[in-house]
Amino acid sequence: MFAEFLQYMLSGLTIGAIYALAGLGFSIIYNASHVINFAQGEFIMIGGMAAATLTASGVPLPLAILMGCGGAMIVGVLVAKFTVERARNASVVTLIIITIGASIFLRGVAELVWGKDFKRLEAFSGETPINILGASMQPQSLWVIGCAAVLIVAIGTFFNRTLTGKAMLATSHNRLAAQLVGINVKRVVLISFALSAALGAMGGAVVAPITFSYTEMGIMLGLKGFTAAVLGGLGNGPGAVAGGLIVGVAEALGAGYISSAYKDAVAFVIILLVLLFMPSGLFGKRGTERV
Amino acid sequence: MGKRLLNTVAAAATVLGAVTFGLAAGTATAAEPIKVGSFLSATGPASFLGEPEKRVMELYVDRINKAGGVDGRPVQLFLYDDGGAADKAASFTKRLIESDKVDVIVGGTTTAATMAAVPLVERGEVPFISLAGAVVIVDPVKKWVFKTPHTDRMAADKVMEDMKKRNLTKLALVSEDSGFGKSGREETLKAAKESGIEIVADETYGAKDTDVTAQLTKIKNNPNAQAVLVFGLGQGPAVVTKNYRQLGINLPLYQSHGVASKEYIRLAGGAAEGVRLPAAGLVVANQLPDSDPQKKVVTEFTKVYEDAFKSEVSTFAGHAYDGLMIALDAVKRAGGTDKAKLRDAIEQTKGYVGTGGVVNMTAKDHMGLGLDAFHMVEIKQGDWTLVK
Amino acid sequence: MVQIAATRTAAAQPINTRLLSLAALAVVIAVLPLALTNNFYLDIAILAGFNAIVCVGLNLLIGYAGQISLGHAGFFGIGAYASGILVTTYGWPPIAALLVGALFVGVLAFLLAKPILRLKGHYLAMATLGIGIIVSIVLRTETGLTGGPDGMMVDSFKIFGLELYGEKTWYWVVGVMLFIAVWLSLNLIDSPVGRALRAVHGSEVAAEVVGVDTTRYKVMVFVVSAVFASVAGSLFAHYTGLITPAKADFFKSIELVTMVVFGGMASTFGAVIGAVVLTVLPQALTVFQDYSQIVLGAILMFTMVFMPKGLLPTIEGLIAQRRRA
Incomplete structure (x- = not known):
C-alpha cells in the first residue's frame, strides 16, 4: 500500500516540478506586463524539441539544452516586442487571443522545422529504475526535480538580490511609479519574457526523456502551468511553485486512487473549488478594483 | 445613421468577397484524371501511422503518373490531414465526395476516422478502402467499404x-x-x-x-x-x-x-x-523464406520506400500501398471509373499479392486476408x- | 470611457436602422445559396452559421457585459450530447431533447454564474476554462454514454413526420435560426437590460453606485449566451450526424472567443462576420498545406495587434474615413 502511495507521490512531484516552472513563467510575465501568456507552453516545447533534435544530430547534451534555452529566449523577446508591446492598451481578451495566435504560429513553425513525429531524448543518466521502499523512480525524475529546484532558487535570488530583479519587482507593484523613478518598463517586459522562456525551455528539456518531445507537448503543460499560477495567486512566484507541486501531486493521486481517465480534470476541479471559495487563489492578496 | 449601416454592409461585403475568393482559389481542375481521395492522420497521436501512409500515396501516385498513368489516364490525388480527429475525417470525406468529386477514397488511418467516414461514403456511394485495423469496419459488411490491414x-x-x-x-x-x-x-x-x-x-x-x-x-x-x-x-x-x-x-x-x-x-x-x-x-x-509468395513484393516495396525516404519501412506504409494498388487494379478491371463498377471490381479482387498478404475478397469478406499472412x-x- | 461613448451612439440608433440591418442580413442569407455551387460550400456556410449563432450569444457576454468565457464550447457540447444521447440512445423526439438540453444548460449556467461572475479578468478566464475542460473530459471519459474520444453517431432531426436532411434543407434551418439569434440579440441590446449591460462593461462599481444590479444582469446574459450555444449544439449534432468531445474542448472555446473578438467586440454583425471568416479561413488555408497553421496564427496575432477593435469596426472606420475624404 505504502509503496503504491509513494509511487504516485514520486510521479506527482516530478510532473509537478514542471508545472511549477511553467507557473513561475506565467507569474513573471504577468507581473511585468499583466499579460497571461498562452504561448508559455510553446517555450517548453521549444526546449524539449531543441534538446531532442540537437542531441540526435550530435550536439552534446548541455550545449543542446543551452541552445534550446537561447532560442526560446529569442522567440520570447520577439513575441514580446512584436505583439504584446504593440498592443499594450488592448483589452484582456484581445491580449489572450494575441498570445494564443502566437502559440499557434510557433507550433506551426516547429512542425515545419522539426516535423510532426515524436522525438526521443535519452535520459541524462540511464534508465535503470531506482528502488525506494518498493516504489521505483526513474533517475530522470531526480534531474527534473533537481533542475527545477535550482532554477527556482536562482530566480528567487535574481528578484531579491540584483538591481534588475528589484526593478522588475517594483514595476509589478506600480508601473507608473517605477517609470517615474527611471526604470525602463519596456525593457522589464522584454526581460520577463526572456526569463520565462528560458525557464520553460529548461523544463521542456529535462522532462523530454520522460514524456517524449513533440510539437504539441506544450499545450497541456502550459494550461496546467496557468492553473498552477492561478492556484498560487497570479503574480505570486512562490505561490505558483507551490501551486504547481499541488496540482502535480493531486493529479497523480487522483489517477492512482480515483480514475486515471479523470487525471487531467483533477487540476481544473481543484482550481474551480479554490476560485469559488478563495477568489484570489490560495496565496493571493485580495485586491480592490479601481474605478 | 443610415451611413453607418452602409458602412457595415460594405465592410461585410468586402470580407465575404475576400473569403469566397480564397475558397475558389483552393480548387483545381485537370483533364480526365482518375481522382483518388485520401484523408490520413499525418499529424496527431497516430502520426507515425499516417505520415508514412501519406508519403506512400504521394510517392506511388507520382511514380504511376511518370510511367504513363493507368490505362493512359493520369492519377490525381486529393489528400487531407485529419490530425487523428474523427470529426475532421468526416468533414474531409464530405469535401472529397461533394467538392473534389473523387472516384475512390483510400485512407482513414485510424478506426475512428474510418467509422466517421463510413456513413458518408455509403450515402455518397463512393468506394472506400480503409487503412485502419478494427474488425468493425468490415463486420458487418458495408457495401462500399473495404480495408487492407489485418483485424x-x-x-x-x-x-x-x-x-x-x-x-x-x-x-x-x-x-x-x-x-x-x-x-x-x-x-x-x-x-x-x-x-x-x-x-x-x-x-x-x-x-x-x-x-x-x-x-x-x-x-x-x-x-x-x-x-x-x-x-x-x-x-x-x-x-x-x-x-x-x-x-x-x-x-x-x-x-x-x-x-x-x-x-x-x-x-x-x-x-x-x-x-x-x-x-x-x-x-x-x-x-521470410524464398518460397513465401509475398517475398518478392515486400522486398521490392521496401527498396522503393527506403530509397525514396531514407527511413525504414513500416506496415502502415504497406497498408497504403495495398489500398492504392487494389483501387487502381480495380479501375483497370472495371474499364473506367464508374463508381458502381469500380466497387464491384474491388470486391472481386482475387490473388492480389500485397504487403499485408494475399488478398482474396468476396461479397462477405471485404478484407480478404487470412491468418497465415x-x-x-x-x-x-x-x-x-x-x-x- | 470611449467604449461607453461609442456604444451609446449605437444604442441611440433609431429602430428603423435596426430593421434595415436585419433586412440586409435576410437578403444575404437568401441570396448566398446562388453563389454556393456545391454541397461542400453549403456545408461550410452551415458550419459558419452554427458558429455565428454561438458567437452572437457569446458577444453579448464578452462585448456587452465585458465578461470572458473560455468555456462556452462546453455548453455547445452539452447541447450536442443531450440531443445525441436522448434522441439516438433513448429515442426521444429531437425537439424535446433540444429543449431539455437547453433547459439543463440554462440551469447549469445559472447555478455557476453567481459564484463565477464574481471573479475578475484572468481569474474568470481560468474558471470558465476549467468548466469547459471538465465538460470535455467527462464527455471523453463516459464512454458508455458518449462513445468516448471518437464520439457518437446522431440520428437525423425529425419533426411532425418531416426529416431534416441534406445540406440544402439545413442551410435554411440554420439561416432562419441565425436570423432569430441576431434579432433577439439586437432587441436585447436596445432594451433597458442592454443599457444596464453596457454600464457593466464600462465600470461595474460606477454602475452599482447609480443603482444597476450588475450581478443580476451579468447572470442573465451568461445564461442567455449559454442557451444560445446549447441550441446551436443540439442542431449541429443532428446536422453532422457525428459528434466528438473535440466540439466541447478548450480549442473550440478559444475558437469561439476568437471569432467574436476577431469580428469586432460589441458588434452583433461583427460576431457574425468573425464566425464566417474564421470558419472559412482554415478550409481555404488547406491550400497552404504545411504552412496553414503558421498563416492562421499569424493572421490572428496581427489582426489583433493592428486592429484591436476587430475586423468589422476597423473596416467600417476605414470606409467612413474614405467617405469623409
Missing part, C-alpha cells in the same frame, strides 16, 4: 496462440480509449473466452497520455498477471512500454499490430526489447525477429 480480432487470436505456446494463461489487458483500442479490447475479451485465457486486469489509457504509470502500478501489484497485452496505436503504446520498464515489471509484454513500425522501437528505446507482436510479413521481409515477431536488438 484486431486476428491480432488477439495470434497473441492467445502465442501465449498458449509459452504456457501463459492469465493476461492483463491495457487498452487505449480510441476506436482501435476499444474494438481491440472487446475482441480480446471475446478471443480470451474462446481460447480459455483469463483476463485478470483491464486498464485503459488515453491516446495522448504521456504517463501511464498509475495504471501499470496496479498491474505490477496484481499477483495473478502472467503477461500483459497493450492494445493501442501510435505513440501511446510506446509510452506504456517505457513506463513498463521504468516500473521494473518483468512479465512478457505483447503489443498489437498498431505499433508495427520502427518508430515504435525508436521511441520506446531499450524498453522495447523482448516485446512481441503480430505483424504483416513486410517488417521481416528479409527473414500474420507473423508473430519479437523485438531483438532494436530489430524485428520472426518468432518461429
Whole structure:
C-alpha cells in the first residue's frame, strides 16, 4: 500500500516540478506586463524539441539544452516586442487571443522545422529504475526535480538580490511609479519574457526523456502551468511553485486512487473549488478594483 | 445613421468577397484524371501511422503518373490531414465526395476516422478502402467499404496462440480509449473466452497520455498477471512500454499490430526489447523464406520506400500501398471509373499479392486476408525477429 | 470611457436602422445559396452559421457585459450530447431533447454564474476554462454514454413526420435560426437590460453606485449566451450526424472567443462576420498545406495587434474615413 502511495507521490512531484516552472513563467510575465501568456507552453516545447533534435544530430547534451534555452529566449523577446508591446492598451481578451495566435504560429513553425513525429531524448543518466521502499523512480525524475529546484532558487535570488530583479519587482507593484523613478518598463517586459522562456525551455528539456518531445507537448503543460499560477495567486512566484507541486501531486493521486481517465480534470476541479471559495487563489492578496 | 449601416454592409461585403475568393482559389481542375481521395492522420497521436501512409500515396501516385498513368489516364490525388480527429475525417470525406468529386477514397488511418467516414461514403456511394485495423469496419459488411490491414480480432487470436505456446494463461489487458483500442479490447475479451485465457486486469489509457504509470502500478501489484497485452496505436503504446520498464515489471509484454513500425522501437528505446507482436510479413521481409509468395513484393516495396525516404519501412506504409494498388487494379478491371463498377471490381479482387498478404475478397469478406499472412515477431536488438 | 461613448451612439440608433440591418442580413442569407455551387460550400456556410449563432450569444457576454468565457464550447457540447444521447440512445423526439438540453444548460449556467461572475479578468478566464475542460473530459471519459474520444453517431432531426436532411434543407434551418439569434440579440441590446449591460462593461462599481444590479444582469446574459450555444449544439449534432468531445474542448472555446473578438467586440454583425471568416479561413488555408497553421496564427496575432477593435469596426472606420475624404 505504502509503496503504491509513494509511487504516485514520486510521479506527482516530478510532473509537478514542471508545472511549477511553467507557473513561475506565467507569474513573471504577468507581473511585468499583466499579460497571461498562452504561448508559455510553446517555450517548453521549444526546449524539449531543441534538446531532442540537437542531441540526435550530435550536439552534446548541455550545449543542446543551452541552445534550446537561447532560442526560446529569442522567440520570447520577439513575441514580446512584436505583439504584446504593440498592443499594450488592448483589452484582456484581445491580449489572450494575441498570445494564443502566437502559440499557434510557433507550433506551426516547429512542425515545419522539426516535423510532426515524436522525438526521443535519452535520459541524462540511464534508465535503470531506482528502488525506494518498493516504489521505483526513474533517475530522470531526480534531474527534473533537481533542475527545477535550482532554477527556482536562482530566480528567487535574481528578484531579491540584483538591481534588475528589484526593478522588475517594483514595476509589478506600480508601473507608473517605477517609470517615474527611471526604470525602463519596456525593457522589464522584454526581460520577463526572456526569463520565462528560458525557464520553460529548461523544463521542456529535462522532462523530454520522460514524456517524449513533440510539437504539441506544450499545450497541456502550459494550461496546467496557468492553473498552477492561478492556484498560487497570479503574480505570486512562490505561490505558483507551490501551486504547481499541488496540482502535480493531486493529479497523480487522483489517477492512482480515483480514475486515471479523470487525471487531467483533477487540476481544473481543484482550481474551480479554490476560485469559488478563495477568489484570489490560495496565496493571493485580495485586491480592490479601481474605478 | 443610415451611413453607418452602409458602412457595415460594405465592410461585410468586402470580407465575404475576400473569403469566397480564397475558397475558389483552393480548387483545381485537370483533364480526365482518375481522382483518388485520401484523408490520413499525418499529424496527431497516430502520426507515425499516417505520415508514412501519406508519403506512400504521394510517392506511388507520382511514380504511376511518370510511367504513363493507368490505362493512359493520369492519377490525381486529393489528400487531407485529419490530425487523428474523427470529426475532421468526416468533414474531409464530405469535401472529397461533394467538392473534389473523387472516384475512390483510400485512407482513414485510424478506426475512428474510418467509422466517421463510413456513413458518408455509403450515402455518397463512393468506394472506400480503409487503412485502419478494427474488425468493425468490415463486420458487418458495408457495401462500399473495404480495408487492407489485418483485424484486431486476428491480432488477439495470434497473441492467445502465442501465449498458449509459452504456457501463459492469465493476461492483463491495457487498452487505449480510441476506436482501435476499444474494438481491440472487446475482441480480446471475446478471443480470451474462446481460447480459455483469463483476463485478470483491464486498464485503459488515453491516446495522448504521456504517463501511464498509475495504471501499470496496479498491474505490477496484481499477483495473478502472467503477461500483459497493450492494445493501442501510435505513440501511446510506446509510452506504456517505457513506463513498463521504468516500473521494473518483468512479465512478457505483447503489443498489437498498431505499433508495427520502427518508430515504435525508436521511441520506446531499450524498453522495447523482448516485446512481441503480430505483424504483416513486410517488417521481416528479409527473414521470410524464398518460397513465401509475398517475398518478392515486400522486398521490392521496401527498396522503393527506403530509397525514396531514407527511413525504414513500416506496415502502415504497406497498408497504403495495398489500398492504392487494389483501387487502381480495380479501375483497370472495371474499364473506367464508374463508381458502381469500380466497387464491384474491388470486391472481386482475387490473388492480389500485397504487403499485408494475399488478398482474396468476396461479397462477405471485404478484407480478404487470412491468418497465415500474420507473423508473430519479437523485438531483438532494436530489430524485428520472426518468432518461429 | 470611449467604449461607453461609442456604444451609446449605437444604442441611440433609431429602430428603423435596426430593421434595415436585419433586412440586409435576410437578403444575404437568401441570396448566398446562388453563389454556393456545391454541397461542400453549403456545408461550410452551415458550419459558419452554427458558429455565428454561438458567437452572437457569446458577444453579448464578452462585448456587452465585458465578461470572458473560455468555456462556452462546453455548453455547445452539452447541447450536442443531450440531443445525441436522448434522441439516438433513448429515442426521444429531437425537439424535446433540444429543449431539455437547453433547459439543463440554462440551469447549469445559472447555478455557476453567481459564484463565477464574481471573479475578475484572468481569474474568470481560468474558471470558465476549467468548466469547459471538465465538460470535455467527462464527455471523453463516459464512454458508455458518449462513445468516448471518437464520439457518437446522431440520428437525423425529425419533426411532425418531416426529416431534416441534406445540406440544402439545413442551410435554411440554420439561416432562419441565425436570423432569430441576431434579432433577439439586437432587441436585447436596445432594451433597458442592454443599457444596464453596457454600464457593466464600462465600470461595474460606477454602475452599482447609480443603482444597476450588475450581478443580476451579468447572470442573465451568461445564461442567455449559454442557451444560445446549447441550441446551436443540439442542431449541429443532428446536422453532422457525428459528434466528438473535440466540439466541447478548450480549442473550440478559444475558437469561439476568437471569432467574436476577431469580428469586432460589441458588434452583433461583427460576431457574425468573425464566425464566417474564421470558419472559412482554415478550409481555404488547406491550400497552404504545411504552412496553414503558421498563416492562421499569424493572421490572428496581427489582426489583433493592428486592429484591436476587430475586423468589422476597423473596416467600417476605414470606409467612413474614405467617405469623409
